Amino acid sequence: MSEQNEETAVPEADTQAQAQPARGAAAAPSRRTVLGWGGAGLALGAAAAGTAAAALGGGSDHVPAALTGAAVPFHGPNQAGIATPVQDRLHFAAFDVKTKDRAELVQLLKDWTRAAERMTAGLPVGEGAVGGLPEAPPDDTGEALGLKPSRLTLTIGFGPSLFAKDRFGLEGRRPEALVDLELFPGDNLDPARSGGDLCVQACADDPQVAVHAIRQLARIGFGKAAMRWSQLGFGKTSSTTPEEQTPRNMMGFKDGTRNIAGTDTAALDEHVWVAGKDVAGPSAWMAGGSYLVARRIRMNIETWDRTPLQEQEDIFGRDKAEGAPVGKSKERDEPFLKAMKPEAHVRLAHPDSNNGATILRRGYSFTDGTDGLGRLDAGLFFLAYQRDVRKAFIPIQRQLAKSDVLNEYIQHVGSAVFAVPPGVRDKDDWWGRALFA
Numbered sequence: 001m002s003e004q005n006e007e008t009a010v011p012e013a014d015t016q017a018q019a020q021p022a023r024g025a026a027a028a029p030s031r032r033t034v035l036g037w038g039g040a041g042l043a044l045g046a047a048a049a050g051t052a053a054a055a056l057g058g059g060s061d062h063v064p065a066a067l068t069g070a071a072v073p074f075h076g077p078n079q080a081g082i083a084t085p086v087q088d089r090l091h092f093a094a095f096d097v098k099t100k101d102r103a104e105l106v107q108l109l110k111d112w113t114r115a116a117e118r119m120t121a122g123l124p125v126g127e128g129a130v131g132g133l134p135e136a137p138p139d140d141t142g143e144a145l146g147l148k149p150s151r152l153t154l155t156i157g158f159g160p161s162l163f164a165k166d167r168f169g170l171e172g173r174r175p176e177a178l179v180d181l182e183l184f185p186g187d188n189l190d191p192a193r194s195g196g197d198l199c200v201q202a203c204a205d206d207p208q209v210a211v212h213a214i215r216q217l218a219r220i221g222f223g224k225a226a227m228r229w230s231q232l233g234f235g236k237t238s239s240t241t242p243e244e245q246t247p248r249n250m251m252g253f254k255d256g257t258r259n260i261a262g263t264d265t266a267a268l269d270e271h272v273w274v275a276g277k278d279v280a281g282p283s284a285w286m287a288g289g290s291y292l293v294a295r296r297i298r299m300n301i302e303t304w305d306r307t308p309l310q311e312q313e314d315i316f317g318r319d320k321a322e323g324a325p326v327g328k329s330k331e332r333d334e335p336f337l338k339a340m341k342p343e344a345h346v347r348l349a350h351p352d353s354n355n356g357a358t359i360l361r362r363g364y365s366f367t368d369g370t371d372g373l374g375r376l377d378a379g380l381f382f383l384a385y386q387r388d389v390r391k392a393f394i395p396i397q398r399q400l401a402k403s404d405v406l407n408e409y410i411q412h413v414g415s416a417v418f419a420v421p422p423g424v425r426d427k428d429d430w431w432g433r434a435l436f437a
């Protein structure tokens with residue numbers, strides 16, 4: 001693969017092309033046209049990501065619809081996919097590491113990083129899907145050819161089990177905040193949908209782009225890492241862009257109103273990014289990272305649908321139409337918690353009820369068919385990022401699990417926690433380099 005040739009210099013036109021709305025428009029750098037440039041190396045990936053950065057702006061808060069085909073920069077101090085404006089679709093995968101060889105795991109992380117750099121820039125993996133040796137399987141499976149980058153982000157995390165004794169020599173490097181989550185009251189966790197040594201969160205505005213990305217990583221990992229479980233999400237249930245319309249969850253309520261905005265750097269520093277002072281010594285590799293809690297929360301949709309509107313609104317402490325807190329008229333009005341029922345979801349989850357505990361929510365709705373009894377297997381795939389799980393998700397969830405009236409309509413059926421390392425700085429860096437240094 002050539003590192004750089006005259007074809008890999010990203011043409012000026014393509015800087016704007018990142019912002020072109022129409023798929024296949026003359027200047028749009030679709031995966032197909034990119035492939036046509038032939039032999040495009042990582043230099044192109046990085047350059048394309050750079051131009052997209054210009055189009056979107058790092059941590060951009062407002063994404064006009066016309067930009068949804070664009071690329072989100074892969075490189076940076078923090079991983080993309082956390083403060084990034086939430087994309088429409090999700091494919092989340094947890095992996096078990098099968099190899100016992102530390103060097104092989106390191107090589108896998110390097111290979112994944114190089115593939116992620118390319119895919120997030122709208123490029124196929126390796127030498128691509130077509131045009132290679134007819135005798136060999138192509139490097140890329142091809143289903144994203146012709147599709148735009150679609151704001152694909154790939155975010156990796158390391159589960160507690162990766163740090164276990166006698167595995168990869170990482171036991172001394174497990175950050176204290178990467179705790180095993182306790183079993184909360186009401187949890188009905190399926191081990192086959194829980195845990196994992198590694199996770200990759202793929203978010204994109206095109207579901208095929210997200211699924212393609214996870215599939216390529218799984219292929220690259222063959223023999224070294226096996227997918228343990230995965231989850232598709234079809235509609236964001238939280239946004240990090242407050243000026244946009246707040247999405248609704250499967251219960252029909254606006255979700256994500258009081259979330260951390262992707263542009264609120266002060267709140268991100270306070271509640272989401274791990275600071276250097278949090279992780280002195282052997283855990284210093286986590287500075288600039290974050291902790292992710294993933295919960296598959298099934299909703300008893302049929303019961304919910306038979307619940308009167310007033311009761312539904314009392315359960316959340318917000319009205320259904322506007323999303324305004326009880327006693328207020330506008331969605332963004334400050335909630336007055338005492339006006340809500342004592343066990344309303346918002347009242348219990350609010351930072352004022354949890355010593356200031358605050359999380360960045362980034363979940364998605366899911367519907368995985370029916371359960372054999374004619375009920376929808378649907379709900380919320382809850383994703384929350386935070387600086388310290390012990391001071392954020394755990395206290396909030398303890399409170400919710402104990403008293404939330406919403407519990408009558410939901411059940412937590414899957415659970416995982418991951419240490420999400422800082423961003424990949426440049427093309428020589430790779431996911432987890434500081435951890436394995």
Ligand code: HEM
Nearest residue numbers: 253254255256257258297316346349350351380396397410
């Ligand atoms: C299926 C399960 C859940 C549903 C349907 C749900 C729905 C909602 C809705 C509609 C809101 C109000 C709008 C907003 O500010 O976003 C809200 C707020 C919130 N939820 Fe949930 N939620 C669920 C689970 C959870 C869990 C497991 C947690 C954390 C452990 C959580 C934490 C929060 C927080 C922190 C707020 C904002 C409270 C505030 O600051 O006013 N939620 N949720």
